Amino acid sequence: MIRFVLALAVLLLCVPVAQAASFDCGKAATPFEKAICDHPDLSAKDEVLAQAYATALGGLSADAAAAVKAGQHAWLDYASRVCGDDGQPISTPYTDDQASCLAGEFTSRITALEASKMQGGFRFYPVEKFLVEKDPDSDTNSYNKVATKHFLTVKIDRQDELAAAFNAMTDELRLANDAQMGEDEHLFDKAGNLARGDTSADIDVSTTVKEVNSSRITLETDTYWFGHGAAHGNYGSTYSHFLIAEARPLRAGDVFKGKGWQKKFAALAIKQAKADLGDDYQGDDSSGDLSKAITDPSRWDFTDAGISVHFNPYEVAAYARGEVDVTVPWTDLAGLVTDTAQNLSY
Structure with a gap:
């Protein structure tokens, strides 16, 4: 038995790394397919991508599966073009730079397919x-x-x-x-x-x-x-x-009640941003644009601690500071929010 296992291990080690691709490299015809087979890192990513795609299709209805398949076909066409110079499918053997570009696209594709999943009882x-x-x-x-x-x-x-x-x-x-x-x-x-x-x-x-x-x-x-x-x-x-x-x-009315909440909530969020950022704070609400962003429900998230307000780069700090999230505590929002607003956090 030990001799058999060792012999099998040696045999597996002799298999070319390129064969790790999700298809038969002996039948690779296009420069795109050959690039996958010729570069071990791409071959490995192709294997993972095949698993991600199969998983993404699992349990879907015929219509939903058709949508995911259409997206994959569109991506394959895109991937064959994106690493070239003219937007057309690459017709010559891939350079190392082009193969590296394609590897990045494979990584992004695997992440995108992970959006197909069960979460919270919804497919x-x-x-x-x-x-x-x-x-x-x-x-x-x-x-x-x-x-x-x-x-x-x-x-x-x-x-x-x-x-x-x-x-x-x-x-x-x-x-x-x-x-x-x-x-x-x-x-x-x-x-x-x-x-x-x-x-x-x-x-x-x-x-x-x-x-x-x-x-x-x-x-x-x-x-x-x-x-x-x-x-x-x-x-x-x-x-x-x-x-x-x-x-x-x-809707905003699901969270806040009465009149004038916009001005009060914006003031609380700006105050919190100043406290969190200190000297890095660069917000300017002289035009009212910052308050408009703060009072837009698309900037809100809900936690046990309070309402989180999301600021994009440049809105309250320099670009290098990145995106900024500040939380206005529920205790500071007493009298401004509806009786059910805090339920949104769980």
Whole structure:
């Protein structure tokens, strides 16, 4: 028996590492497939990706599975193009830099597929779109030669009123995301596809499940924008809360009561931000924009300690400080919030 085990171990060690890919490398035909087989790190990631994809499809209805499959097919087309110079599928053997680029895309893809899961008794699945285009202003010395767009949102795989209302909310988020683009940029075209023509920036808008508790489903939308040639990209996050018992999105009136709460709550949040940040605080509410952000339910989260307010880079501190979250204690909110507001924390 020991001799058999040792012989098997030797045999396994003799198998080429490239065969760790999720497909038969002997049948690899395209430069994309050959790159996976020729680079051990890519082969290993491809194995994990295959598992992530199979897991993502598990337990889904036919319609939901079709949506996940469509997203995977779109990603495969995107991945074959994104590491090149012209937005077209790479037609020559991958360079080491291109293989490294592809490895990063595999890692991102594995993470995206993890949005397909059971959480809090709900089966969520991702809906995605991808786009890659050549940046016509790039040259041989440009670091960014293609512009990319990626959009991800989640839906509930169930046929009932709650799922219909939740999925309608995520559809509306698409329109809200589009409205936040720059004056000359659009996330989507009129047909609902990712809009072409924004060839000087990379844009990623991803909405995933942040939390499910007894009262709500909370989604987090992470937005990233990088203008080619800029010193750095910019990013931010917002939340969307769905009330389970009432099968609808949360409204400000579910949390605050009466008139004038906006001014009082904004003052409390700014006071807390100043206390938390100290000398790093750089908030300016002279235009009222900071108060407007604070009183927007998309900036709120709910904890045992209080209402957390989310600030994106530059809003209350320098870019290097990153995103900032401050918590206004429930005790400070007495008289401002509804009797049921604190229930949102559990």
